[in-house]
Amino acid sequence: MTRPRVAVFDRSNTLQEELHRLIPGGAHTYARGSDQYPDSMAPVLARGRGSRVWDVDDNEYVEYGMGLRSVTLGHAFASVDDAVRAVITDGVNFSRPTDLELEAARDFLELVPGADMVKFAKNGSDVTTAAVRLARAVTGRTGVAVAEQPFFSVDDWFIGTTDMAAGIPAASTSQVRRFRYNDLSSLEEILVAGDTACVMLEAATGQAEPAPGFLEGVRELCTRHGVLLIFDEMITGFRWSAHGAQGVYGVTPDLSTWGKGMGNGYAIAALAGRREFMELGGLNTDRERVFLLSTTQGPERVGLAAFRAVAAEYRTADPVGAMESAGRALADGVNSAARAAGLADHVRVIGRPSCLVFVTGDADCVPSQAFRTLFLQELITRGVLGQSFVTSAAHTAEDITHTVDAATAALEPYGEAIDSRSVEGLLRGRPVAPAIRRHAAPRRLREDSNDTNQQMPR
Structure with a gap:
């Protein structure tokens, strides 16, 4: 079973503050925002390969979601990147x-x-x-x-x-x-x-x-x-x-x-x-x-070259089959672990095998942002990053085993929260919030700041 790492997010947190200073929301996509992750645990990523990514603090993760579902073959897929390199030298x-x-x-x-x-x-x-x-x-x-x-x-x-x-x-x-x-x-x-x-x-x-x-x-x-x-x-x-x-x-x-x-x-x-x-x-x-x-x-030629290489891969291989195989193994593993822990009604992996999500419920089995955040927190500390369990063709049996082990370990504090009917004392910060919402609260950056409430010019 995977144990929590001594994960350090110092540089990620420093860069995230700077991102918020220069970019509204701190990200160019609301679904990528730091409010979608536990407080002070939103890794700023530096590189990726296959199903793995590394953040600026050099923490390594098995990644899910895969570029908001845009990466199906895996990060830095060789034939796609080679096709892009081949065209950019002639102008784009x-x-x-x-x-x-x-x-x-x-x-x-x-x-x-x-x-x-x-x-x-x-x-x-x-x-x-x-x-x-x-x-x-x-x-x-x-x-x-x-x-x-x-x-x-x-x-x-x-x-x-x-x-x-x-x-x-x-x-x-x-x-x-x-x-x-x-x-x-x-x-x-x-x-x-x-x-x-x-x-x-x-x-x-x-x-x-x-x-x-x-x-x-x-x-x-x-x-x-x-x-x-x-x-x-x-x-x-x-x-x-x-x-x-x-x-x-x-x-x-x-x-x-x-x-x-x-x-x-x-x-x-x-x-x-x-x-x-x-x-x-x-x-x-x-x-x-x-x-x-x-x-x-x-x-422009970069995107077109990438598409043609993707199309060629789909003609000669079976990426969808690989995604679905990994997804089925992952869903079976996590759902089995939840049943064994007596939490099958509270934590569920559902959906098409190539596009899985996890559902996290409170003590009354009602979907809960607080309990979702606790689950995310425990996965991140064990080297699993993702707001879903969306796979790519690059996810290996080793990745799935690592993820099932991480989820199994995460169910222990989750079960404690269910028993006490609260995440208090287990969750290290505020819960995540829907990406599309009317107000910055409940994840406003600085609750005591009034810099966005200044009087507008007349």
Whole structure:
């Protein structure tokens, strides 16, 4: 069984303070923020290889989450990095398309069923928003139906529907309607009211598989009501299969959006869809043109080279099978340990094997940020880093054994907290907080500081 290390976070904590001074939130992604980790235990990372990462204090971890699910092959994967090195010596960004754009488009469209054209970009928000814009142009309608799933875009039309809506006019979200995943009646109720341009959803998530007939029913409803169906494949693409969730479940959307795993951590995203729709952003249409996507960095050669190398790996190997095998072993091991400790109702590993999460409940089995933080704290002290148990193809049997041992040891203080119905005396700081929330509290940096409450100029 793994023992707590004498882990030192001195340099990480110093750098984290400086990060907060220079970068709002101390990170460029809210999910990477220090408020997502136990107080004074948010490692600042220096390097990674395979499934392992090292922080600036030279602590080593088995990492999960893998770049917010963007790394499927493992950190510093040789063939991907080699492909990037091969192109950067000849320049990466020009004033005209390169041959690499055509080759990458061919590779992508060979993988994605039902798509005739693709437009590359650099982040998922750009392509999901472009999909909405295109659907509105195609249909002449403005309504957007989105599944009650966590995240689709940083743009106003979506983020204004979340708890972090400051600065976003209500008009930006007035046409967005939510429906319940796996509940066709809740979607049909929106569509029969009219004025819906598109339906956007993740075909599946790490925690929810489509019920029999659900996706087929969504497809039929969209066709019947003249609504475009958009699959968000940011997470499912290259993690469910190289063909995305649509390749697994056999339902073809009108448009689909991609990112994350398609570059194994390198920045690349894509909007794909049927020619009759995509051409509205091109030069082969008599209709009014759509400003679909036009980005300076979208076609730069680093991301395209990385994608082509990832696609080649998926053609010749089975990364999804490797991720799922590691995930099954991990879930079985941790869940068995929880049962043995009498904590099976309090700590559970659930989800698709390639996209696992852990659920942490309090003494009443209610999901708890405080108990989640205690579990994270005990894992970190034993060399396991991650807000989930999302694996990559690089996770080895040794990694899984190490993680199961760490989780088994973490269950001891967790059980003490369950028995006492409190984490007091066991948790070393404040609990973590949701990444998207209205106020900095309960993880405001300095409770006695009023530097953000100064009177604004009139």
